[in-house]
Amino acid sequence: MAADPRARYFRRLRRLRRSARRWSVLAAGLGGAAAVLTPYAGLGLPDAGWAAAAGGSIALAAWRWVDYRALAAQPAPPPPDPALAGDQARAKLIAAVERLPVGRTALDEVRRQQARFALRGSAAAGPWSRLDRASMTLSGLAGRLSGPGEPAVLEAAVAERSLRDLAHRVASVEKALRFAPPDTRPALEEARATLVEQLEGGVVAYERLVAAAASYVAEDGRSATEHPAVARLTEASDMLRGVAEGLAELREFTEPVRLRDPMRAPGSQTA
The missing domain is CATH 1.10.287 (Helix Hairpins)
Incomplete structure (x- = not known):
């Protein structure tokens, strides 16, 4: 900067x-x-x-x-605008926090809480919370959506941005309804109801996408037989059991030989 x-x-x-x-x-x-x-x-x-x-x-x-x-x-440059200086300091702080290992996650959570607080009392608050939960679930599944599942992650990201913008539109219309003249209220109410209906439908579709992604991940990791990791563990257990049984048989075979003293003459008695 x-x-x-x-x-x-x-x-x-x-x-x-x-x-x-x-x-x-x-x-x-x-x-x-x-x-x-x-x-x-x-x-x-x-x-x-x-x-x-x-x-x-x-x-x-x-x-x-x-x-x-x-x-x-030469004339000295004018002093900077305090608001601009505050924005620059805030941008530096945000950039420094984002470089930390968990900084980006913490900032995303702060932004999410700020947006939820801004929609408090609005009809979009409920769909917004459901969209938050669904997007967090999809983020956990995104790393396992490979092959045919990769385009679904991109479509979900575009749809999430569109739905969040739609939620802010609902909140803006509701704020305008507070001071709108009586003759304009019916049109605004109708527009608000249409936006809420679109938001609800979009969130439901997003939740269905997340459920489909979870089904894809579950079916992709499930096979008709046992899991490969279980098969490898079973093979390793069988191998170790066989080695242990072989060592036990070898000990039983060599034990009488170790009890007999090869230096003692036959028929001699112990003093």
Whole structure:
């Protein structure tokens, strides 16, 4: 986001003034040193260096003062509108929150609650809440709607935006009914009833779409036999059971051999 032009103007003006002062002090110091150290008999090589440094510093100081006065002669930009500055600060805060891992989810929830509060008391409040619940359910199913189910997700997003706009239209007409003249009320009432009916029908259709999406996800993950994960677990269990039985048989076969001492002569008795 661009910086404030007025603040940028005064910041540049301060930089030029500080630079002009620094070069003026340096030019005065080098000029005084050159005047004191230059011998009366003539200039040597070191003296020429002092003189060149003093002359360059004086020229740079003069240029900086010229730039400073030229900029100071220009009118300063007007101060920013407080409302615009507040909007910019709010936009920066929102952008910073959205970069957090859960920031976008939190902002979406805040916007949803604000919209629900704005529709409080309206005939569109009920359909709006149902649409919220259905859209959240579809968001959880969207990741599993692959193949033929992908176009349905796009159609649902377009339909959701249209239904939310229709809900705001219903609320706007209801606000206009509060101060409308008596002769215009019948037409507004009829328009409001038509919009509410359209909103109700649209929400019902959206809920049916969500139910169809859930059925698609359920049927896509269900097979005629057992689930592949169950089959793999059964195979792993059978393999481990077979290994365990083989180890048990091997232990029973080798146990008498370990009990007999091969170094003891036949018929000897234990002391």
